[in-house]
Structure formats: structure tokens, C-alpha cells
Amino acid sequence: MISVGGYYCSGRSNGHHLQGVAMVISNRLQSSVVEFTPVDECIMVMRLKLAFGFMSLIVVYAPTDVCKLDVKEMLHAKVASVLDRCPQRDICVVLGDFNVVSGCDRAGYEMSVGPHGSGADAGSKNRLLFRDFARSQKLRISGSWYQRPNPLRWMWYSDVGNAAKKIDHILVSTRWRILQNCRVYRSAVVPIINWLWLPSGSISKLPSGPMITLGCFPWTG
Template sequence: MSQLSKTEQVLREMKQYNIDLLALNEIRWKDVGQETLDHGYVLLYSGEDNHHQAGVGLMKSPAAYRTMLKWTPINERILFARLATTHTKLSVIVCYAPTNEADDDVKDGFYETLQPVTKDIPKHDILCVVGYLNAKVGADRKYYPEVLGPHGLGQINENGALLVDFVLSNDLVVGGTLFQHKNVHKYTWKSPDGSMRNQIDHFVIARRWRTSLLDVRWYRGVTTNRVTCS
């Protein structure tokens, strides 16, 4: 499927599910920029200079775009945007983390880049970190009850431990572990043959805004995961 047809598919799903903000991962667009799409939707993207690999993006409805205050392409794995809301500002960090099998220096480098972006966000903002974190945080929350809910899946892996450390150090919570759903609505990835399923995409929110998060779930048959906030 071409980049254009993928974008058109995502745009249809945004309209179908009434989504105002949509984080995109592995979009494989070069460079950085802003693209105006049909019906006033806008795609912000941050990619690499010379390769159609990795890449992150944030697609906005016309209403969401009108509230944008600033956005910053950090690199091919991290993009930041800040928007105005009725009560406060919303800061969104879109992420595409290295895989669990990546070299340790690559994984550590990702979080070393992500940490200062997070720390620079004003404390009163609603902070959300969202995307393909490539991390399994698991179902056992006994060591991390302050950042994980009771509805995770599987066993924590190395990338999951890195994510938990990041969440702990920044007073965040992992939203997908907070809400009770059938497992089929928690899995965010499956192998091509369907034999393996994991929860490795995540929506992370500042703990002080935890009650503003109403739901996190995956919808079968679509390319998007939907998060509902008040």
C-alpha cells in the first residue's frame, strides 16, 4: 500500500470514529513538514533525511489544528505538539521506540532524547506520551502499582522495564493498563500468521490528569487505537 493510500485510509477512520488527534508511527516519510489533506485535516510529520524508515506523525482534525500553539519535530522517533484546550494546555509527545531486540545503546539513546523533551513541558499541562513504544509492561503490577493498573497483559520485557522507569521518573501512568476490556481489545500488535499477540502500543498520561482519561482500547479491523478523554 502506498503512503498516499495509507494516509487516505487513516483519514477515513478518523472521520468514522470522530477522532481529533491521531498519532502515527513508522510513516516512512522523509524530512520534516506539514501537509494539508482533504477536508482541512493536517498531518505533521518528522522523518529521516535519507531513508524511508521509522518516522512519526500527528494528524489533526480542522478543529484540533486551530488549537495548535506549537509543534517540534525532534527526530525520526519523537515529535512534540502543544495545543490549547478549554481548561489548560495539552502537550502530546508521539513516539516510535526501538524494538526490544535493538542494541542497548539505541534503546538508551531513545529515552535519553525523550527525557529532556518531557522535562521541558510546563507542569500544569496535560502531558500525554503516545505511540509504538515496543514495550510489554505485563500484567503483574505489584512492584509498580503507582504507574500500572490491573489490566495489563503478559510478562514485562526489557523495553517494558525501560518504559516503567521513564513513567516512574516523570510521574506518569500507563493508560492501557487502567481499563477492563476483553483481551482482544487490549492487544495492539499481532504476528502476520496471527499466532502471537502483544500489547506494545501505549498511551501514557500525567498522573495528576489520570481522571481525565476515560478509556483506552483497540478496535479490531482498523489501523487506529482509540483513546477517550474528558
């Protein structure tokens, strides 16, 4: 576990810096960090105190599509366990590299997958596992709810440049209605989600205010 300035990361328990997940918090939000919990090389948790309550961020780096299914199932089960331990009134956000597209077929997943999903729907147990996880945890796959040109959607490009996918995702609890935007900024190549930072009052009322911007990236150093 490392926490230096605005840089937080979680890696292997044996101290070998081979895999891990990380998050960078802006100086403006440093005072809002009330808890940081490294789980393992694939999961970390951060809790923020905001004007309208608390937000729990779960950062995830999922196995690739070629990895064995039981490994992926264990990862999703562990993330579900982490979510269950988050305070009930917290706004929960799960973000990171899930190594899977959302798909476009919304049948049975109308609350989780939006009208602008990406990728083919057939033949991937990994995709089904991801969608089932989002549905069971009542999470919305944010990027699938906003129509964007492809350069503002794709997060992964093949080495030879003949394939592109959106495999990094930000999942937000369907309980809350404060999602404003989700897009990729090409200069940073990270998915960005914008939240209204409410100065006071109920979060059901959405007054104008400064924005909280969240991004994520895997750490492999």
C-alpha cells in the same frame, strides 16, 4: 518535517523518508494546534490549546526488542528530556509504538501500571526500562487501567497469526484525573484514548462535554 492539513510528521534530518513518526489531527482541532516541534525520526511534539488549558503530546516510535539496550536507553532519555522542557502546567501525554508490553506485576509500579496489564513479567530488560521510565516520569500506562476483551487490547499480530501483543501505549501524567477511556478500534488498528473536553471551569470538576479523541501510528513512508 512535514505539516499538511491535519497531517504532521517528523523524520530524518537528512531528508530521506525512511523512518519517522506522525499524527493526524481532526479538522475540529486544527485551530487548537499552537506549536509543532519535530525532534527526530523517533519523536515529535505537538502543543494544543484547549478550553481547560494546554496539552503537550509527545509522539514516540521506540526501537524493537531486538535492538541494543543502549539505543533504547538513549531513546527513553531523550523522551524524558522532551518532557522536562514541556511547560509545567501542561497536561502531558506520551503516545506511540513502544514495542514492549506493560507486564502484569504492579509491585513497585502501582501508580504507573494498572490492574489490567498484559504480557509476561520476567526476562525483558526492555519492559523494565519502559516501566521505569513511566514511573520516573510519573506517567500512567493508560491501557493497563481498563479491562477489555482481547480484540480491543491487542495492537500487534505476528505474520503467521499465532501471537498478539499490546505494544502501542498512551501514557498520561498521574497529576491529572481526566482519563475516561482507552481501547483499540479494530477498524483503525490504533489505540484510542478519550478525554473530556471541558467547556470551562476547573478540570477537577468533570462536567459533561464533547470528547477529544487521540490516536497514534508509526510512519515508515
